[in-house]
Amino acid sequence: MNGSRAKFLKVFLSVIFLLFIVRLYDLQLHRDIEYKKQAEGNSVRTIQHDPIRGLIFDRNGRIIVDNVPSYTVTITPNEFDTKNLDALAKILKVDKKYIIDKLSSAPSQFSQVKIRRDAPMRAIAYIEEHRDELKGVDYIVEHKRNYRNPGFASHILGYVKEITPNQLSIYKGLYKPGDQIGHSGLEKSYEPLIKGEKGYSFIMVDALGRFVGKYNDGQNDISPSEGSDLVLTIDIELQSFIEQLFGDKTGSAVVIDPRNGEILAMVSKPNYDLTMLSGYTPIELWNLLNSDPKKPLLNRAISGLYSPGSTFKMILAITALETGAVDLNWKVYCPGYFVYGNKIFKCHTSHGHGWVNLTKAIEVSCNVYFYNLMLKVNFDDWSKYGWLFGFGRKTGIDLPEELGGILPSTEYFNKIYGVNKWTKGYLISLAIGQGEISATPLQMACYAMALANSGKYHQPHLVKKIINKKTGKVEELSYYTREIPVSEKTFEIVREAMYLVVNSPSGTGKAAKVEGINVAGKTGTAQNPHGNDHAWFIGFAPYENPEIAFAIIVENAGFGGAVAAPMAREIVKKYFEIKNQKTEFKLAKW
Amino acid sequence: MVRGISDKIDFKILAPFLCLIIISIISIYSATKLPGQTSIFIKHLLWIFSGLIIAVFFYFFPVQRLTDLTVWLYLISIVFLIVVLFVGKKISGSESWIQIGKFQFQPSELAKFTSILILAYFLSRRNVEPENPLTLFIAGILIAIPVFLTILQPDFGTAIVFGAIFIGIIFWAGVPVFWIMLLIAPIILIIASFLSIKIFILTSILVGLSFLLMRKPLILTIFIIALNLTIGLTSEHIYHKVLKPHQQKRISTFLNPSSDPLGAGYNVIQSKIAIGSGGLTGKGFMKGTQTQLRFVPAQWTDFIFCVPSEEFGFIGSVVILTLYLILLWRVINLASMLKQKFASLVAIGIFSMWIFHIAVNIGMTLGLSPVIGIWLPFLSYGGSAMWVNMAMIGLLLNFYANRRELN
Missing domain, CATH: 3.40.710.10 (DD-peptidase/beta-lactamase superfamily)
Incomplete structure (x- = not known):
């Protein structure tokens, strides 16, 4: 038929395919490393496993401090519906602002943020019952310090608390927000030994964040190692x-x-009593301890x-x-x-x-x-x-x-x-x-x-x-x-x-x-x-x-x-x- | 004997087609290999095998019979397009499906086929002069009916496909380029107006120059350019008043996909990650993380290209593009070869539809064109489209086999 029109169509066809090849070259051969990283970040999620802190014994081998499981409530910010804020604040017995602050300091919108350590059992039951409504709200089992002789030797032992932003900037890279760190006493001075080493497991998740399988069959996983135990000179x-x-x-x-x-x-x-400081410490209690003229924390x-x-x-x-x-x-x-x-x-x-x-x-x-x-x-x-x-x-x-x-x-x-x-x-x-x-x-x-x-x-x-x-x-x-x-x-x-x-x-x-x-x-x-x-x-x-x-x-x-x-x-x-x-x-x- | 077969069967169409079908089977298998989704793969195989029967049917179907039936086929498809507006099943915002028992089909896919036939039928009539404006007008009405009905569904993407078919066929029929320019210039300017002021000005200058080069009367040229500019400048108003929110979003995310990473732009970002992370050789069959972990939405339908592109990399992508190129190139040659105007126009109509689908679909997965939900020929999952495409392949092979008889 019309030869010049056929030529035009062939040119048009060639231009489109050339454009595709150029684009594919750019994406797959030129920027592939960048996209590979993004793909890995997409699919591989790192789960941190907190190590178990070392135990503290007295000179005769009696346990003074050990650990007990405690529930930490977490929120995945991008899944969380803020209309649940009031209900959540109520069951967790914290301020709404407390939750908002925690959420706004989240390093990622797609990973869990620890909201409340040592959550009451009733709160956990509530979360379990209302899973459908409380999207993005979950809990993890962590450990908290357990004091066998509550109130005794508190100054020596010291307390363990969530790391502060200030400490985070000092120990760059060693800790992550939400990590526990020894704030005073032996828990502080022996922190590097007693804390243990964090473990990590790498899992594959789909676009909805659902667990699909272990990354590389778990061969890259690092299991946490327990902290060293301290044997004190204290009787x-x-x-x-x-x-x-x-x-x-x-x-x-x-x-x-x-x-x-x-x-x-x-x-x-x-x-x-260290027990008061080992899980979640309400701000009022802090203020009380700090403003007491008898200085109990000293x-x-x-x-x-x-x-x-x-x-x-x-x-x-x-x-x-x-x-x-x-x-x-x-x-x-x-x-x-x-x-x-x-x-x-x-x-x-x-x-x-x-x-x-x-x-x-x-x-x-x-x-x-x-x-x-x-x-x-x-x-x-x-x-x-x-x-x-x-x-x-x-x-x-x-x-x-x-x-x-x-x-x-x-x-x-x-x-x-x-x-x-x-x-x-x-x-x-x-x-x-x-x-x-x-x-x-x-x-x-x-x-x-x-x-x-x-x-x-x-x-x-x-x-x-x-x-x-x-x-x-x-x-x-x-x-x-x-x-x-x-x-x-x-x-x-x-x-x-x-x-x-x-x-x-x-x-x-x-x-x-x-x-x-x-x-x-x-x-x-x-x-x-x-x-x-x-x-x-x-x-x-x-x-x-x-x-x-x-x-x-x-x-x-x-x-x-x-x-x-x-x-x-x-x-x-x-x-x-x-x-x-x-x-x-x-x-x-x- | 071998010559005998290649005389009857156009391997330059059949071979790339069969290769693409095999790639489709591999890709859909990979994309749906998750508990609860394997039925998609089984259905896909069913669509392919039933589609092959349809292809064989059209291979043997006498072209003259088809010409005679064209008007009826067209009317039936229009009736279906009207019916779907009343009994249609809503899928992602559009009422484009008719459900008959367990069976769903999209009348708009059938309408694409019948529109090609009706336009070819009309423009190949002996008394129709392609230079006559009345010809263009009647052809315009024939295509405007399905366009109007699909916009009502509303399925904007399919409506544009009719436009592409129309332009391709009238171009091939010998309608003056000036008239075609008159039709597509406003569309080009509307798209340009959404991109940026710079692009809009540049496009306006190019369009204006093209009109000037056609050496029409100066007053007419100025009028046309002014009209086009007005349309371009008012399109933003139309965008806000006329288009549905999901359509607005599609256009706006095309312009800046990262503005809404978890909304509509998410698809494009994820598909680019899938393709880009494939690298030269890909991650291997069934090993594409983006695919296997469902990061790419609609990956077995509209975003199917990501699957082989991620798992087989640049090499795989180029192989697919080459297959399409061989096929389309051959269709142009076939259309040139065919002496019978109807068959030639049908071939070019099919070419127009495929090139538009391929350009927009692959362009969208590569972040080059807007996210318009249209399938990739032969690769995407979808029964109605598979059947229509198979029918077209059968018909093209039929034209080749009977190329000497078609006069």
């Missing part, structure tokens, strides 16, 4: 006993084994700073003896007060102690003696010995919140007040551990340990062993030990004086005396500008061959000998009771 029986001993009192107690630095008990009061044992009071007199005594400033024959007459310049410094008995030497001064805690002694020693020598006994610096305990306290020196005062802007009068309060000096109960316990050991200072620690679940091996941890360069003779004098504090009729710490066990110690009163003074008692037992060293502080309790010393007695008694029980048990078993 949960002793810990609970001391916590109960405190009752409603505010304060702290640290009990340490002077032979190796293992902490047997670390109490901080008031405390809080671990006083390592973050509470107190003046050491008279317990610090041994540092001055050691300084004087070691530098040869005085000996036991050097005596001071105590009339009950001390005058320096135009200032009067009081002793704690108005009638005075009469003539006292170093031993007696420690026994009766004579302030006047130490005021005089402070003027006889070099200030920086005193600072040096304070430093050697662990003051003014962190002990290095395996907890994240430790503070180092203040130990003044010439350099320190020059910095604070300026060179020559301060006088020796500033030092007089320091003689009796008051003024610009502060320490944590842990530092005090370690100080007691060093005195008990005649100078052996072990790094205090809470974790004895780590049980690696992957290898099945038990890893013993090593900690530092250092020798304080103080002569045996000096220690003998100071230790004997501390023995007399408890065991002499005129000693200030008589209340700590235990029948059959020789306790040595020192009372102290930390002046408190905000209220009643805090009562200190530090010590160790048995005197001859110490097995425990301790520091106890009771806030606003006044004189140390009256409140803290009797608690020390109970602690020592309990310790030996437990010890004897154990040996009896061992014998019986034998």
Whole structure:
């Protein structure tokens, strides 16, 4: 027919097919990698399997913390119908805004966002019953921390909580939103070991997100590995006993084994129940805990700073003896007060102690003696010995919140007040551990340990062993030990004086005396500008061959000998009771 | 003997056709291999085998008998198009199906076939002058009836197919290019007006130049250009007032598919991912994730091209395109070869319909043309279309076999 029209049609046909080939070339040969990635993202979904956190045992192998299943409600944002928001907020007992916030922070519209951890069983039942209406709402089984002794040892253990946006940016890549992370205590310091490794499985889903099969037959899946278990140095029986001993009192107690630095008990009061923080924590509860003037979340044992009071007199005594400033024959007459310049410094008995030497001064805690002694020693020598006994610096305990306290020196005062802007009068309060000096109960316990050991200072620690679940091996941890360069003779004098504090009729710490066990110690009163003074008692037992060293502080309790010393007695008694029980048990078993 | 067979059977049509049918069987099998959907594959096989019988029927059917029956066939198909408006079954927004017992069929598919026949029949009459405007007018009415009835369903996509058939046949019948330009210029400008102002201006200039090149009286040319521009400029108003929301959406998503990734644009995005991820050699039979995991909607009907393209890659895609090219090329040659005007026009009508279906369907899966729900010849699942296409293949082979007798 018409040849030119046939040609036109052939040209038209060729142009269309050429266009297709060019386009196919672009899609399949030029941009194929990009589309392959998109296809994989389309069809392969990654499911994260949270590892099981390691367990925490006490020194005797009793479980303190384990895990229990908990339901976490999730929402897939693109499937979720916002008209269900009210109903969901109601059954989950959260704010509508809480859910909206969680949804808006979702990294993907197509994958599940964890909305509410530790959802009540009734909510799960409701979701099951209303699956058709609650599109996009589902739940997964996770684990939450379970505390076998609720309320006990909470500060040491610390809490586990959903990661904050701030932490997410710090640990880039290691965590994902919705992950749990140790926020305080041992859960924080041992987080890398205890958390375990996340597992992933890769599944194929269809366009509706329905499970179709495993990707590559599951060969690429990574199974989660359990976190390592921690075996603590804590004796949960002793810990609970001391916590109960405190009752409603505010304060702290640290009990340490002077032979190796293992902490047997670390109490901080008031405390809080970790169970409340282990699942979902309503914001009101948070605010309550944070705004409580008694600061229950504060671990006083390592973050509470107190003046050491008279317990610090041994540092001055050691300084004087070691530098040869005085000996036991050097005596001071105590009339009950001390005058320096135009200032009067009081002793704690108005009638005075009469003539006292170093031993007696420690026994009766004579302030006047130490005021005089402070003027006889070099200030920086005193600072040096304070430093050697662990003051003014962190002990290095395996907890994240430790503070180092203040130990003044010439350099320190020059910095604070300026060179020559301060006088020796500033030092007089320091003689009796008051003024610009502060320490944590842990530092005090370690100080007691060093005195008990005649100078052996072990790094205090809470974790004895780590049980690696992957290898099945038990890893013993090593900690530092250092020798304080103080002569045996000096220690003998100071230790004997501390023995007399408890065991002499005129000693200030008589209340700590235990029948059959020789306790040595020192009372102290930390002046408190905000209220009643805090009562200190530090010590160790048995005197001859110490097995425990301790520091106890009771806030606003006044004189140390009256409140803290009797608690020390109970602690020592309990310790030996437990010890004897154990040996009896061992014998019986034998 | 071999010469005898190739004299009776046009292998340049039969061979690509059979290859495409085999590819179709493989693709539909892959696309429907999920519990509960295997019945689609079985039905597809049934459509193919029954369709082959129809093809054989049309291969042997005397062309003269067909010419005599054309008017009746056309009228019957128009009646069906009217009936479907009253008893039609709604599928994806359009009432285009008639259900008789368990059997569903689309009258519009039949109408495509009968429209080709009626136009060829009319334009091949001895007293019809292709240069006469009255010829174009009557032909226009013959096609306007099915167009109007399918728009009422409403099935916009099929309505455009009638337009493509019409243009192809009148072009082949010798209607002056000027008249054809008059018809398609507004359509081109309407499409251009939806794309962007730049494209619209460029297209307007090209259309204007084409008219100027035809050396018609200047006043007439200016008038025509002005009229076309007006239509182009007012089309957006028509878009908002006349078109149904799902049609509006189809047009708007064509223009920017990523604007609505989970809505209408989703199809295009997913089909491009399917095709693109196929790479050079494809992911292998039954291994296309996009296909097997149902990411591509309507993958056994309108988006069937994605299936072999993903699983057999660029090589597979080019093989399919080559088969279509051989087939269509041959149809043009056959139409040129046929001395009888009716048969020649029918061949070109079939060519027009197929080239439009292929261009729009594959173009849509490649993101080159709007998502208009029309099938891909021989590959898509669908009984009515399969039967009509088979009938056309039978008829083309019939024309070839009787090419000497058809005078």
